[in-house]
């Protein structure tokens with residue numbers, strides 16, 4: 001496929017890994033933010049192609065993983081109302097809250113439907129005027145424009161039976177929270193290419209300056225990732241801390257103006273709870289006052305979002321890059337993708353699930369079978 | 370979750386800014402995609418598509434520039 005295959009050539013990947021080895025003189029630690037990148041790095045073994053001493057930490061960039069369990073319980077509670085149709089992206093269905101997943105709610109008879117786009121949920125609302133149709137609006141800056149457009153279309157059509165359970169998260173405040181934590185050892189960032197497709201990367205310059213840290217906006221194919229790592233290491237070796245753009249075929253400095261305008265119209269920036277990480281100021285989106293009537297928590301006033309409880313799962317530390325999945329005593333034993341204890345195991349983009357799939361002793365044979 | 374895939378814009382329908390749609394081909398599979406966020410898109414362009422929306426027109430010249438840079442790194446190795 002065009003714009004994919006050219007960026008997957010294994011011989012070129014090895015040559016770029018060699019180029020990386022030639023420039024590295026010291027150990028360095030780089031974090032990739034995005035779960036899609038974590039998945040690609042572990043799947044293609046990119047971290048294992050790097051010279052000794054260059055460590056990749058996996059960041060909190062899986063919106064499914066960081067959605068707080070209380071929000072999932074609220075989703076399940078809404079879905080079990082008799083007049084409700086609850087719509088969600090597929091990756092969210094198996095994620096456990098404190099009281100089970102949406103799939104479990106469906107097993108008890110709730111009308112939970114998997115959608116590919118928020119516009120699919122809108123279509124369901126049009127087709128079912130006597131039911132309350134709720135869309136679980138999760139995701140980063142990449143996904144928020146899709147949600148915003150569903151709201152704008154619902155507003156124009158006067159659709160009264162459509163609402164959103166909103167748990168949108170924003171990347172730059174989470175990066176700042178990570179960098180402000182003394183336990184973190186991150187020296188360079190690969191910023192998430194698809195997030196930046198929407199937002200651009202001007203917001204990252206103050207972070208690079210303030211923390212003296214290079215940030216390279218990076219794509220998702222193996223050669224993109226290796227180039228992003230190469231660019232980041234060049235900066236580290238030369239003592240620079242700038243924002244650079246590896247993914248220039250889709251990311252412009254200002255991002256996508258139309259998409260940003262829609263998000264700014266429909267949403268307001270607010271404090272947000274992250275699973276395993278607690279509350280981070282200005283790191284989420286809620287509906288703007290003009291659109292508050294689309295808030296599912298207003299439409300179902302009995303439903304409350306409970307705070308997160310403590311558990312033995314260390315996914316909070318995995319999300320912050322402080323520990324790796326294999327450091328967790330439950331990894332691959334009490335906790336597997338079939339019986340996940342934490343969200344980083346349940347989504348295929350979670351670091352624990354990526355390690356489970358590609359990094360257990362017999363994973364290669366399992367995958368081939 | 371932030372998965373977004375490139376596909377070729379095959380045709381454009383409608384001119385309403387909120388609901389303008391296109392048929393986009395992904396390696397043989399054709400899907401309808403909302404074009405509200407890529408008003409500049411033309412038939413034949415490659416679009417980056419996420420959750421039913423095109424979020425960028427892929428810039429061919431920039432893609433070639435990136436590949437040329439990668440090529441240089443590879444040649445250094447030979």
Ligand code: SF4
Pocket residue numbers: 312313314315318325328329330331332335336340341342343344345346352
């Ligand atoms: S392996 Fe399971 S229990 Fe351990 S950190 Fe990962 S999700 Fe949590």
